[in-house]
Amino acid sequence: MADTAASPARAVANDGGLPATRQSLSAPTRELAQRLSGTAEVLLFWHPEIDRLELSVQDLATGAGFQIEVAPANAIDAFYHPYAYVARRENAYRVVRTKTKIVDG
Numbered sequence: 001m002a003d004t005a006a007s008p009a010r011a012v013a014n015d016g017g018l019p020a021t022r023q024s025l026s027a028p029t030r031e032l033a034q035r036l037s038g039t040a041e042v043l044l045f046w047h048p049e050i051d052r053l054e055l056s057v058q059d060l061a062t063g064a065g066f067q068i069e070v071a072p073a074n075a076i077d078a079f080y081h082p083y084a085y086v087a088r089r090e091n092a093y094r095v096v097r098t099k100t101k102i103v104d105g
Contacts, residue, residue: 033079036060044079057082 027049035042039061045054055078058065068086070078078085 032075035079040082042079042082044075055079055082055085 027047030046030048031043032046032053033042033044039059041056041058041060043056045056046052047054053070053072053075054067055070055075056065056067066086068078070085074085
């Protein structure tokens with residue numbers, strides 16, 4: 001598997017449809033793990049054709065959710081802590097803008 005730990009997490013808003021990558025695959029996607037925590041359904045998928053792992057989280061009460069690609073080494077941690085994992089990944093790649101102060105004009 002390719003190591004994607006150096007690349008930023010790619011979160012995709014869930015509008016009720018499948019991500020484009022899942023729609024275009026011919027090899028069947030495999031569900032590796034599934035759990036329900038309150039109203040949040042957490043699924044871990046493997047796409048064998050492109051050798052990628054995807055974590056999907058959906059709030060069954062509201063329909064809101066997201067999918068992210070995860071590195072194989074982080075898959076179980078992301079599966080059990082999806083919100084912390086996404087926040088940690090997004091913070092790692094956030095661009096910090098420096099404040100500019102205009103002096104005399």
